[in-house]
Amino acid sequence: MGSEIKNVDLAVSIGPLRLKNPVMTASGTFGYAKEFEPYLNLHKLGAVVVKGISLEPRPGNPPPRIIETPCGMLNAIGLENVGVERFITEKMKLLTGISVPVVVNILGDTVAEYQEIAERLADVDDIAAIEVNISCPNVKKGGVAFGTLPELATAVTNAVKKHSRVPVIVKLSPNVTDISLIARAVEDGGADAVSLINTLIGMAIDHKSRKPVLANVIGGLSGPAIKPVALRMVYQVAQSVSVPVIGIGGIESAEDVLEFMLAGATAVQIGTANFVNPRAAEETVEGLAEYVYENKLGSLREMIGALVLS
């Protein structure tokens, strides 16, 4: 990249959090970031979001946990994670000093659990923001209810927000009739931003064995297949709330990011694409820089919500 391209303005703000560019990585698809050091410069990214953390460690679901589907994949990882204590003592240490904002994704079975995790994390330095997963479709107790009922969504947001020193992003489930309703509910609860979408609930069956492919029977659909649904929901939500919207779902390239920004996203997260191309996030940042340079934009922010309706 020439130095002119390097100097283009890609910065965006998620509430009080300023990111040098809008490209984040999605929870559960980027490990604890360290895994990607052989492939890309972490500090080139806007932010990284780590695997969802619960109060207690979780072993996750039995295998098989993943299966490919047309232009997508189903996962039923079951929120395997080390729990908030080991996250703080072991994983945060690795994350400190990687010179990229770290967003911690959290999940719980009860409002009290969400709150407790938030409290524990409030003492920890170097956390840029908390992302609250109220939408995980994989674990029966993992939050389906929170993400589908406005009252519960407000309550969880409220509990986390009250006990956090950093911006709180609430991550919405697409498996609802009206996602704008939930978005407004979490905005009411004090969310500094919303991110969407989490995975669509899906299923795969092996007709030979006559069994569900996933041990968990159902799983979460991600990847390019869901991009049209994600784009529509981001567009709807961006028109319904005034907090920043973070677009997620099938994003693989700078062009995809531009589409989500036009639909109203301030930032984006790259998920499944990291598996296929571990350099995807960095290459996307480069592509955005080129776009801004070639189109002589003052700033990439000009694209946010700039959809032209004729």
Added chain:
Amino acid sequence: MGSEIKNVDLAVSIGPLRLKNPVMTASGTFGYAKEFEPYLNLHKLGAVVVKGISLEPRPGNPPPRIIETPCGMLNAIGLENVGVERFITEKMKLLTGISVPVVVNILGDTVAEYQEIAERLADVDDIAAIEVNISCPNVKKGGVAFGTLPELATAVTNAVKKHSRVPVIVKLSPNVTDISLIARAVEDGGADAVSLINTLIGMAIDHKSRKPVLANVIGGLSGPAIKPVALRMVYQVAQSVSVPVIGIGGIESAEDVLEFMLAGATAVQIGTANFVNPRAAEETVEGLAEYVYENKLGSLREMIGALVLS
């Protein structure tokens, strides 16, 4: 095909309606069936479902109406159709004598409109069943409300059922939090069967022009991309209602049909695949016959709901 294969038992029953095999074609993807005569033997199919009919003719949406997406497509046809009168006088004539059960898909803006169409069709011979579209995501007035609110879904079903002499299939929208709830609501309304899924609401944006690709801004997502979601919903609904379930969504082959049947579908509809391979429906029937023959099944019906949970 050898004659043994020809003689295998593929028959299924949708309430009082007996089909020689479970392979139907999906509304809006098979024209008025005549279009496919150069490519396949219509009488080999289980049934054909015609393009959705409204009370008055509808011109449909302006172009562009379709766009390809990863492993799928978005459409915003806008329910273009000739209206129930011309359907009866012109199109039904073409359909009479094609020796395959004809299912007429209907839609309306109000309960009264659905009822009126049902009344008009009640006088028409050679209609095997009516499929009620309560879920079209393309037209603002086209039924989104019916398919997402249990009370309305019950009401529409009721109105159509009361004025029909033939079985009534209600076609469900996937754009809801709990599709089982709606399925039970239409069962309460007297539906003889449910079919699902209609398209997922999606959107595409052209980053170059900065415009939505579809003139209608949003459209319905169909094709292999949505199959995992469809399969999951069929599985859920089959466990929630006692009427037969017709599976729809991304079906292209006999293997796909087997998966939907294992999940609990009694029959299926092939949609987008007809565009790619106009022989898809017939080839699927052949594939099912081979499966039954090779696996020495007494009847294909043995597959319905035969999912093995370990």
Added chain:
Amino acid sequence: MSQFQKKSYISRLEYLSPDIVRITLDSPEIARIAQPGQFVMVKTGNGKDPLLRRPFSISQVSNDRYFQILFKVVGRGTSLLAHCREGENLSVLGPLGSGFQVDCTGSHCLVGGGIGIAPLLFLAKQLSRICTGNPPLVVLGARTGEELEPLINDFKELGLSVHAATDDGSLGHHGFVIDVLKGLQLAADATTYVCGPHPMMLAVHLLCKAKNIACQVSMETHMACGMGACLGCIVPVEKGGYAHACFEGPVFDAEELLWEVK
């Protein structure tokens, strides 16, 4: 109507320029019945992505056995197609649509822009074969000579003299096809057959309308099925509502279309 869905053998694949490819398919069923202006739907890959077939005009038939498509690489489908190899099979649906309406009693003027020139070669051949009158006027344009030259050659081989125009002036007239057309003497009994970018077709239509000359245009729309099943391929028509390009077209009488809306 006879239509076929055929695995067609690629007997030749030629790069006429870095991004213009000509594929010759061995497909007697299609070659025998195809008419100029008709098209085929081609599956560009084996997988589910790209999912849909792509429409291409039939640009030539020969020996009741072969037909050709001529296309420009513009996206994923055409790029996959350009990477096929001779000896492989393509899944082809066709011939589809209604083509150009030819009446030998009048004179003829073919106007093509860019890759829109493809169907006109088949038409030119047909006209030369069945109409005994004057050879058709041929006006072809493109952005550059590099792009235009390979598209023109076949017309020249037919013995037709071609009026060329390029945006950059590197071949023929420096400017648009419409400028060339304005300078030509069109007979009152002429029919103009046009295929190319939308603005070009509109300009030709307006010129013909002013001169009261018949004008047939071949419309490109997004097509999912090519055979009347999806209702995706509409063009607005003058009398209100829409016509379906895949079965009511792709060739339309320009007067029937509503040009203002796009």
Added chain:
Amino acid sequence: MSQFQKKSYISRLEYLSPDIVRITLDSPEIARIAQPGQFVMVKTGNGKDPLLRRPFSISQVSNDRYFQILFKVVGRGTSLLAHCREGENLSVLGPLGSGFQVDCTGSHCLVGGGIGIAPLLFLAKQLSRICTGNPPLVVLGARTGEELEPLINDFKELGLSVHAATDDGSLGHHGFVIDVLKGLQLAADATTYVCGPHPMMLAVHLLCKAKNIACQVSMETHMACGMGACLGCIVPVEKGGYAHACFEGPVFDAEELLWEVK
């Protein structure tokens, strides 16, 4: 850890049988640091479908520059890969995972079934090169001789004598690898290295356990990323919970795994 994501040049593509293919890739970065038992993640097509990379063991390296994968066509990904051509590039991620743990002080027994034989060739070469003791015992099986023969040849070229077994008796012992293994004298200091179908690995593990012999197995699981990001590739472990095959394996000490659950 050093890992590379490389466009690797296909310098050779060979069909060892109608459905077994060997691809030789020109990739010094990977060839130089690869260890037996490690694998690569390969993108099998250019499009979004199939979406994910596919894992393949490194079956051989040569001249610090080339490495080979050896695979069986079982689905869409492998079928696409089998249709690549020499001179094309593949996108390859690797070398990944932790391979076989070799200790030259003991003796060695390689047990492979079907395409699971692939990583054992690399291991056999390594053992021949770095360990001066007795050559390893090699026991290889497959369903038929047609399948087994091409997989065995390279071992023979190394000068190793191979104990063969086939389900249909068309080559070597008529029956399972485990039967052959039971008839062999395994030294108390031996390590068994096993790769093949799950039931075979279990049988070998149980035999080794009974004889108190070390046993390393290479586990196949569904992998989305191959590099620790998705947590999809788990195998249940004896001490409770799961291990991740892509970074804690794919080679495990058989005793650490929970074999009952699958």
